[in-house]
Amino acid sequence: MYKVNIPPCQMACPSGTNISKYIRLILEGDLYEAWKVNRAANVFPSICGRVCVHYCEGDCKRKDIKSRVGPYISTKPVAIRGLKRFITDNLTPDYVKRFLDETLPIKKNNKIVAVIGAGPAGLTVANDLILSGCEVEVFEALPEPGGMLRVGIPSYRLPTEVLMEEIDLLKKLGIKIRLNSALGRDVTLEGLRKDFDAVCVAIGAHKAMLMMIKGEELEGIFSGIDFLRKLSLGEDVDVKGKAVAVIGGGFTAADAARCALRQGAKPYVLYRRGKEEMPMDEEEKEALIKENIPIHYLTAPVEVISNDGKKAARLRCVKMELKEPDETDSRKDRRRRPVPIPDSEYEIEADIVIPAIAQKPDLSTFPEDFKINPDDYSTSMEGVYAGGDFLYDATTDVIKVIGQAHKASIRILKFLGQEPKLPDIPQKKRRNRSPWYFEDTQRLRREKFYGGWLDSSKEAYEEVEESTSQELAAYESSRCLQCDFFIDLKNDWTCHRCGNCVVSCPQGALEMVRGEVPPGQPEAWFNSGHWRTDETSKVLVNPEVCIQCGVCVMICPNKCISFVYRE
Structure with missing residues (x-):
């Protein structure tokens, strides 16, 4: 949909990225300016070029084309995420120096802000505040920065060096990051509020939800996020040769199963609904199939069974069927309700069980009367604001977190009596010719951009999705309808x-x-x-x-x- 003359792709992007503009810049060969357009709205363009769920593509205007010239007109969306990655993969080595030369020095406003959490939300807030003249210090509980980007997304999807390049740029802007500094253990909210003009809490959703089934306390049970965190930080997790049951249907479940495979295990996935209801995207489902990881749909665990009373050995499961949504379910995307089928229980080998069903923020260090207002990002403590997953007490995707963090930054700056500083990016002219009407209609089909899996030519954690060529990027860019005109x-x-x-x-x-x-x-x-x-x-x-x-x-x-x- 359109709102105040904003293109539908930009409307769909939680951070409001000006997609049409950066696609035109690709066609002009100005990748540095295209990167700047991205970074103005999205602090992590190279990261989102790999792991963004690309809401923009779902609202691409190409889906509304009414064909008059034959069956070959493609209504498939422009591969926007792939074009974003093309930009960041092909920047000249001096792009950071150019950006710093244009940006520094930043006029200071004598305000200092503490940010708790060096994940995508916290670092986005830090970026906005440092560019607006504040001094910013980020406190991170983990030994490495990046939050869920670092410990929740495997390197075969998001290489560590790509993440660290983005974070290094933030440091060069003047952001200070203190590692191994956990809230409640090393710093307190009250102490930070006393020492800083404002505080933003962006701790992320690192606490796993339990399955609430019998035997969940046995050895060999890891939550999906704990399993991924241990592997990301180089901790020993012995799953080689073992049967690993991963419970869930989202990206964390897929990542856990694919990592278990790379560790030499025999993983499989259990999901209580059907394939159509599975939250992970089609590329991820395809990757599981290509990597020979079985998916058991309409199946739910009911008990973890042990042979010795200590370690997991088997899972007792039940087959499910889908009924109409519960009338008490107030969610907009109400899915059909899974219901156990009587007398359908069976057992399956499971030396390791990895529930990856949901995560939420750990609120154990906060007082019981601590409240968050999601409408204006404020909390019950004056000068303390919430960002990212912490705001909604649930986990969400990277681009939603970034978009919300921008709004939190504006609230913090308003509290401090400051104005946000926005980069000045000149407008480029529209192309005269429309790719839809004037070019060979068969060329308008969308080529394959996404997906990748482990094969004999790749190392275990080598990045599986490849970047695109200049020729394909130019072709795909020409499919854009330039809806900002x-x-x-x-x-x-x-x-x-x-x-x-x-x-x-x-x-x-x-x-x-x-x-x-x-x-x-x-x-x-x-x-x-x-x-x-x-x-x-x-x-x-x-x-x-x-x-x-x-x-x-x-x-x-x-x-x-x-x-x-x-x-």
Whole structure:
């Protein structure tokens, strides 16, 4: 949908990234400026180019194309995430120096802010505050920065060196990061509030939810996030040769199963709903299949069984069937309700059980009366604000966290009496030709961009998804409809109301309204045997249907139609 002339892809992006602009810059070969457009809204473009769930692609305007020229018109979205990665993978080595030369020195405002948590939310807040003139110190409980990006996403999806390059840039901007500094153990909220002008709590969702089944206390039970954290930090986790049952259907479950495979285990996944309801995306499901990791759909564990009373040995499971959603479920995305099938229990080998069903923030160090207001990111302690997963007491995805953290930063700056500093990025002109209408329709299909899996040519934790070529990036960029430019219709005396634009529009997005007025009315003019005014006789455009193809611009005999950029 459109709102205040914002393209649907940008509307769908939680951080509001100006996607159309950076795609035009790819076509112009200016990858540095394209990177700057990304970074203005998204502090971690190289990371999101790999692990973003790309809401933008789901709302790409290509899905609304009405084909008039055969079956080959592709309504598949532009591979926006892949183009973002192409930008960051092909920057010249001096891009950091260029950015620092343009950005530093930053005029200071004599405010100092503490951020608790060096994950995507905390580091986004730190970035916004440092660029706005604050001094920022980040306190991180783990021995390495990055939060869930570092310990919750395996290096075959997000290489550690890619993450550290992003964090190193933040340090060069002046952000200080204190590691091994846990809230409650090494620092207190009260102490930080006393020493700093404001505090942002962005501790992330690192506490795993339990399955609440019998035998969950046995040896050999790891939560998905604990398992991934141990592997990421180089801790010993012995699963080689063992049967590993991973419980869940999200990315953490997929990552845990694929990591177990890379550790020499025999993993499989149990999910209590069907394939269509599974939260992980199609590329991840395909990767599990390609790596020969079985997925048992409509299956739920009911008990972990031990042979010696100490260690896990088997799982007792039950088959499920899906019923209509519970009427008490108030969620917008209500899924069908899994219900156990009577007399369908069976046992399966499971030396290791990894529940990866959900996570939430650990609130054990906070007082019971500590409250969070999700509307303005404030808390019950004056000058203390919440960010990221901590705000909603649940886990979410990286780009949502980044978008929310930007809003928290604005609230903190407002509390401090400061204004956020936004980068100045000049606008680029629109391409004249539309890829939809003028180019070979068969070239408009979307090529495969995403996905990858372990094979004999790769090391265990080598990145599985490859970057794209310059040629493919240019082709994919040309599929963008440039929805940040809007049709501007001059409904004045220069328009003869001939209707050519309405007839020629391949989308049916234009409508001619012909209203009459009595003769002699002020500012009335005569057309086709009737008196009209600019208000009663005009051409209207439906921005929900228009695909910015430019046919009306080219066909108008009086040049009354043009593209106008609106940001």
